[in-house]
Each structure stands twice: as C-alpha cells, then as structure tokens.
Amino acid sequence: MEVFVQQLVNGLTLGSIYGLIAIGYTMVFGIIGMVNFAHGDIFMLSAFIALIFFIFLTSWLGIGSIAIALLIVLVLAMILTSLWGWAVERIAYRPLRGSFRLAPLISAIGVSIFLSNFVQVVQGARNKSIPPMVNGGITLFEDNGYAVTLAYKQIIIMAATAVLLTIFWYVVQKTPLGRAQRACEQDRKMAALLGINVDRTISLTFVMGAALAAVAGTMYLLYYGVVSFSDGFVPGVKAFTAAVLGGIGSLPGAVLGGLIIGLVETLWSAYFSIEYKDVAAFSILAIVLIFMPSGILGRPEVEKV
Amino acid sequence: MANPDLVSSTDTILTVDHLTMRFGGLIAINDLSFKARRGEITALIGPNGAGKTTVFNCITGFYKPTEGMITLTHTDGSHYLLERLPGHSVSWKAKVARTFQNIRLFSGMTILENLLVAQHNRLMIASGFTIGGLIGLPNFRRAEGEAVDKAKYWLEKVGLTDRADDPAGDLPYGAQRRLEIARAMCTGPVLLCLDEPAAGLNPRESLELNELLLSIREIDKTSLLLIEHDMSVVMQISDHVVVLDYGTKIADGLPEAVRNDPKVIAAYLGVEDDDVEKIEAQVGL
Structure with missing residues (x-):
C-alpha cells in the first residue's frame, strides 16, 4: 500500500512532465496535421537553457533565494525556447507548407538530429548536472517504517502543470487567438478569407508548444538534476505516445495521456521489471488504439453524408 | 432597383480589367473586363464551366491571375489591387468577403x-x-x-x-x-461575393434568401457580387448582370436586356446545328 501510494506520486510527477511536452505535439498536430519530431529536442534544449541560467544565477550572481532563481530561470527558459520554436517553424517547416505531406516530417527529423548534435557539440557529450535546487518534502504517512513522501519539487511540478494547463486551455477555448487556432485547424483557407493571418497563428502555436516544453525541461532538470544531449528522444517519443493515447488534438487528452504513461511506467518499474517499463508504456498505447482508434478524449471523425 | 443616393454611375467598387487565367493550356478566363457598382447587386452568370468560380477565386486571392488587374475602391478613394494582396488581407484590408459553393x-x-x-x-x-x-x-x-x-x-x-x-x-x-x-x-465587408447562395435551397428558403440579400444591400450598405444558376434569384434581385461563356464575357447589362440577348440564349439553351457557325461568329469564337 505504501509503495503503491509512493509510486502513484512519482508517476503523477513524471506524467505531468510528459503531459506538458505532449501539449506541444497535440497543438501542432491539431493545427497543421504534422508530427513535430523535433519537439523532444526542443524540450532537451530548454533543459540546457534552464541549466545554464540556473548556474549563472546561483553561482555567478549569487542569488540566494531558490524560489526567485527558479522563477527567473523558468521565465527565461520559456522565452528563449519559444524563440527556438519560432525559428524552427520559420526556417524548417513554413517553406515546406503546401509541399507533399512527408516533406515537413522529414524536415522535422532533420531538425531533431541537428538540435541534439548541436547541443552535443556546444555542451559536450557528458551528463551535465546541477546541485539539488529544492530539497525536502512532506511526509504523507508512515507505515511499517516506510515513509510516503511528497517532495516539494513534486508539488512544484504538479502545480505548474495544473496552472499552465488551465491557462492554455483558457487561451484555446476563450480567446481570439484560440478561436483562430481552432478555425485554422478545421479549414485554413476559409480562416484566411475571414482575415486570420494563418502563418502567424501557426507560428504562435509553435511558440506556445515550445514555451510548455520549456516548462517541462525546467521541471525535468529540477526533478532529476542531470541532463544530456540525448535526453530529448525518449521523453519526446513518450510524450508523443501520450498525445496519441489521449486523443491527438485534445489538450486535456494530452495531459491525461501523459499521466497514464507516467503512472504505467513507474508502477511497472515498482512491481515488475524496470527494464521493461518502456515496453509496458508502449503496449498500453497499442492496446488502447486497437479499441479506441481516436484516443481516449479524441473526437472520432464522422463524415456526414 | 438600387438605392439612388448610394449609387452614381461613376461610383465603381470593383474593376476587373483584362483578367486572364490560364491553367497550363486551358484558358479558364479570357480577357475579361467588367465593373461592379457600389450599392448594387451584380450577378455573374453563365453555363457550367464558364469560369465564374475562377473569377471569384482570382478576386479573393486563391488564384494569382495570369494577366490583368482587379481593383477594389473604397468610399474614401483608396484602392486595393486584389491580385497582389496576401490571403488574409483580402478580408482585413480590402474588406472583401466571400462564401463558397460548398459549405465551409x-x-x-x-x-x-x-x-x-x-x-x-x-x-x-x-x-x-x-x-x-x-x-x-x-x-x-x-x-x-x-x-x-x-x-x-x-x-x-x-x-x-x-x-x-x-x-x-x-x-x-x-x-x-x-x-x-x-x-x-x-x-465587415464592403463587397460580399456569394458563390451560388441559392444552391440546394427550396423555393421558400430561396425567397427568404432574396430578402436577406436585398436587406444587406439596403440596410447594411454592402455591395454584392453573386454567382447564381437560379434564374429567379438573378432576375428578381440583381441590378446588373454579367454573362460568361467559355471564360469570355458575352453580355453585360440590365437583367431584362441580358435575358433577351440572343448570345445568352444560345449559350444557355444551345442552338440548332445549322446556326452554330453563325452564333459562334457572333460570339467571337
């Protein structure tokens, strides 16, 4: 029981990070129908940006308060990663829009390889680490000498996910930008005829996805304390899986999918074998897609005849 | 008839000037020129495949015309060359709106x-x-x-x-x-382009549509350009009719005049085999 609750907490934390990355996949897929394979590497890049700023702020400028440092790091990482996201869309995807469907996909794989190699060259191939930023936690309950703890960093991660999901959901549902995004999703040419700048709307979608990836990257760094140039791939693929599982195109679905993948992974590691945790996560995807092809919260496409 | 204080004969909202659109070897529109006046309902009619929708696509920036110029004039005298505007500016800057044949x-x-x-x-x-x-x-x-x-x-x-x-x-x-x-x-358009708004409507809905379009012209002071097959709509509400056939303008004028034009009748109803050459010579084919 104690182990289960502890794994539940750990799983939800990991799932929150997956969920944040998955939103970027789901929004981009929703609006231009393209899987942005470089998104995982954007996430990795943002973790490095966060790392650099964190070390800069704490060691060089000597900012004592971790809370302030974390907030500044988060904001800066979001801004800079958004710029990267914007630039990638502008350089690698926009010129290929209207080309055949596979072209932007191949371009995305190219960007992904470029980003991980770029970071490898600039930052080195070794793991980079930071001293633990947030220590301690709350002991939820103790039984048979096993204390179930909720670490402060886990609280930060879950709270950040909840808050950002609410804000982004509000943006998509209630603001003019969100309406434009949903309109472009359904019919880009018609949206343009109503005066919507489609290119700008797509750019902003990439920016929003990258900003959330930056939050995930910062949280990843906060949680594990280490990051390497190759860390974009596996979390990226799992977040993509989460987006598909939750129903691609659906924001709450992406977070739900992320939480499920995170939970399956940690619970499997705790009770079965840690080596096969990825197999378990991807098997769940396969099983769900067989019975619910459009994902858990995805809308099935119904053609009215 | 159009509201007289809105319209003077010189007040043109849309000028299509020597518009030509080629798709490879196919000439969809051939040297088409016409004007639509402010405060009027201008109808663009013609048999299937005459190039009406292509004209709309050129006006609203879907196609870049091979040749020619499409100018929209606002009441303050500012001009917009529609064929040069990027997609979303057609609506936002030039204030042209359109609907499609199929619902979008x-x-x-x-x-x-x-x-x-x-x-x-x-x-x-x-x-x-x-x-x-x-x-x-x-x-x-x-x-x-x-x-x-x-x-x-x-x-x-x-x-x-x-x-x-x-x-x-x-x-x-x-x-x-x-x-x-x-x-x-x-x-908030100054020119509303409607591509077959009455398609698939029953007679009662079609009548309601006529009233809606007339009220858009009278109350909302918006000029209309419409493509229509339903002749009852065209004849009842249009102030001015332009007829296309094979991408070429074959008639341009008041609905009554156009209706009795032999070229238009020939284009719509076809002619006896003996008359084909004579009519074609008249039409200029």
Whole structure:
C-alpha cells in the first residue's frame, strides 16, 4: 500500500512532465496535421537553457533565494525556447507548407538530429548536472517504517502543470487567438478569407508548444538534476505516445495521456521489471488504439453524408 | 432597383480589367473586363464551366491571375489591387468577403464562435495579442461585447438566435447557408461575393434568401457580387448582370436586356446545328 501510494506520486510527477511536452505535439498536430519530431529536442534544449541560467544565477550572481532563481530561470527558459520554436517553424517547416505531406516530417527529423548534435557539440557529450535546487518534502504517512513522501519539487511540478494547463486551455477555448487556432485547424483557407493571418497563428502555436516544453525541461532538470544531449528522444517519443493515447488534438487528452504513461511506467518499474517499463508504456498505447482508434478524449471523425 | 443616393454611375467598387487565367493550356478566363457598382447587386452568370468560380477565386486571392488587374475602391478613394494582396488581407484590408459553393463552416465550433472568428483581427488587437485578454483588460471586454452584439445582430437577421450555442455542423442545410452569409458579413465587408447562395435551397428558403440579400444591400450598405444558376434569384434581385461563356464575357447589362440577348440564349439553351457557325461568329469564337 505504501509503495503503491509512493509510486502513484512519482508517476503523477513524471506524467505531468510528459503531459506538458505532449501539449506541444497535440497543438501542432491539431493545427497543421504534422508530427513535430523535433519537439523532444526542443524540450532537451530548454533543459540546457534552464541549466545554464540556473548556474549563472546561483553561482555567478549569487542569488540566494531558490524560489526567485527558479522563477527567473523558468521565465527565461520559456522565452528563449519559444524563440527556438519560432525559428524552427520559420526556417524548417513554413517553406515546406503546401509541399507533399512527408516533406515537413522529414524536415522535422532533420531538425531533431541537428538540435541534439548541436547541443552535443556546444555542451559536450557528458551528463551535465546541477546541485539539488529544492530539497525536502512532506511526509504523507508512515507505515511499517516506510515513509510516503511528497517532495516539494513534486508539488512544484504538479502545480505548474495544473496552472499552465488551465491557462492554455483558457487561451484555446476563450480567446481570439484560440478561436483562430481552432478555425485554422478545421479549414485554413476559409480562416484566411475571414482575415486570420494563418502563418502567424501557426507560428504562435509553435511558440506556445515550445514555451510548455520549456516548462517541462525546467521541471525535468529540477526533478532529476542531470541532463544530456540525448535526453530529448525518449521523453519526446513518450510524450508523443501520450498525445496519441489521449486523443491527438485534445489538450486535456494530452495531459491525461501523459499521466497514464507516467503512472504505467513507474508502477511497472515498482512491481515488475524496470527494464521493461518502456515496453509496458508502449503496449498500453497499442492496446488502447486497437479499441479506441481516436484516443481516449479524441473526437472520432464522422463524415456526414 | 438600387438605392439612388448610394449609387452614381461613376461610383465603381470593383474593376476587373483584362483578367486572364490560364491553367497550363486551358484558358479558364479570357480577357475579361467588367465593373461592379457600389450599392448594387451584380450577378455573374453563365453555363457550367464558364469560369465564374475562377473569377471569384482570382478576386479573393486563391488564384494569382495570369494577366490583368482587379481593383477594389473604397468610399474614401483608396484602392486595393486584389491580385497582389496576401490571403488574409483580402478580408482585413480590402474588406472583401466571400462564401463558397460548398459549405465551409467551422462545423466543430458553435454558431456564435463562427461569427466571432470572423471578427478575429479587431479582437486580437483589442486583446493586446492575447496577453491583455488573459488578464481581462477593460478595453478587450468592451471589444468582445461589441463583437458579440454584432454577432447577435446577424443571428437575428438570419433567424438563428436561439441556436447560438449549438455546433454549426448540427444545423440543417439551409440554415448553414444563411450562417455562412452572416459569418461573411461579420468581417465587415464592403463587397460580399456569394458563390451560388441559392444552391440546394427550396423555393421558400430561396425567397427568404432574396430578402436577406436585398436587406444587406439596403440596410447594411454592402455591395454584392453573386454567382447564381437560379434564374429567379438573378432576375428578381440583381441590378446588373454579367454573362460568361467559355471564360469570355458575352453580355453585360440590365437583367431584362441580358435575358433577351440572343448570345445568352444560345449559350444557355444551345442552338440548332445549322446556326452554330453563325452564333459562334457572333460570339467571337
């Protein structure tokens, strides 16, 4: 029981990070129908940006308060990663829009390889680490000498996910930008005829996805304390899986999918074998897609005849 | 007839000048010139494949014409060369709106949202590009209130007020057509281009449509350009008719005059085999 609750907490934390990355996949897929394979590497890049700023702020400028440092790091990482996201869309995807469907996909794989190699060259191939930023936690309950703890960093991660999901959901549902995004999703040419700048709307979608990836990257760094140039791939693929599982195109679905993948992974590691945790996560995807092809919260496409 | 104080013979809203559109070897539009006057309903008619929709596509920036110029003039005298504007500026800057032959509503969004999307730019600016909207600036709230009022005005006009929060895809066919017109009008156009608005409507709906179009001309002071097959619509409401056949203009004038034009009759009804050459010589083929 104690182990289960502890794994539940750990799983939800990991799932929150997956969920944040998955939103970027789901929004981009929703609006231009393209899987942005470089998104995982954007996430990795943002973790490095966060790392650099964190070390800069704490060691060089000597900012004592971790809370302030974390907030500044988060904001800066979001801004800079958004710029990267914007630039990638502008350089690698926009010129290929209207080309055949596979072209932007191949371009995305190219960007992904470029980003991980770029970071490898600039930052080195070794793991980079930071001293633990947030220590301690709350002991939820103790039984048979096993204390179930909720670490402060886990609280930060879950709270950040909840808050950002609410804000982004509000943006998509209630603001003019969100309406434009949903309109472009359904019919880009018609949206343009109503005066919507489609290119700008797509750019902003990439920016929003990258900003959330930056939050995930910062949280990843906060949680594990280490990051390497190759860390974009596996979390990226799992977040993509989460987006598909939750129903691609659906924001709450992406977070739900992320939480499920995170939970399956940690619970499997705790009770079965840690080596096969990825197999378990991807098997769940396969099983769900067989019975619910459009994902858990995805809308099935119904053609009215 | 058109409201006389709105129209003077020199007040042209749309000038199509020597427009030619080629697709490879196919000439879809051949050296077409016509004018649409402000405050009037101009109808573009012709048999299937005459190039009517291609003209619309050139006007609204879907196609870049091979040759020619399309000029839109606002009341303040400013000109817009429509063939040079990027896609979204046709609506936002030049204030031209259009509907399609097939319905292209955002079916997953509610009816009200469809009308708000059409007012995107004004709201986007008022919301300070979303940030201001998120923190609820009073300026944005006011703009959104105005947008909703405008949407309500059009919902009232097309008789869909009580269904404002339903998904647009759930509406019956005729109502979807009316909603498309309402959405196009929410962009605040000076010229509304309608591609076969009466297609698939029953006679009663068709009559309601006529009234709606006349009221758009009279009350909302918007000029209309319409493609129509339904001759009852064309003859009852248009002030001016342009007839196309094989991409070439074969007649241009008042509905009564066009209706009795032998070239038009020949193009629509066909002619006896013996007369083909004679008619073709007249038409200039």
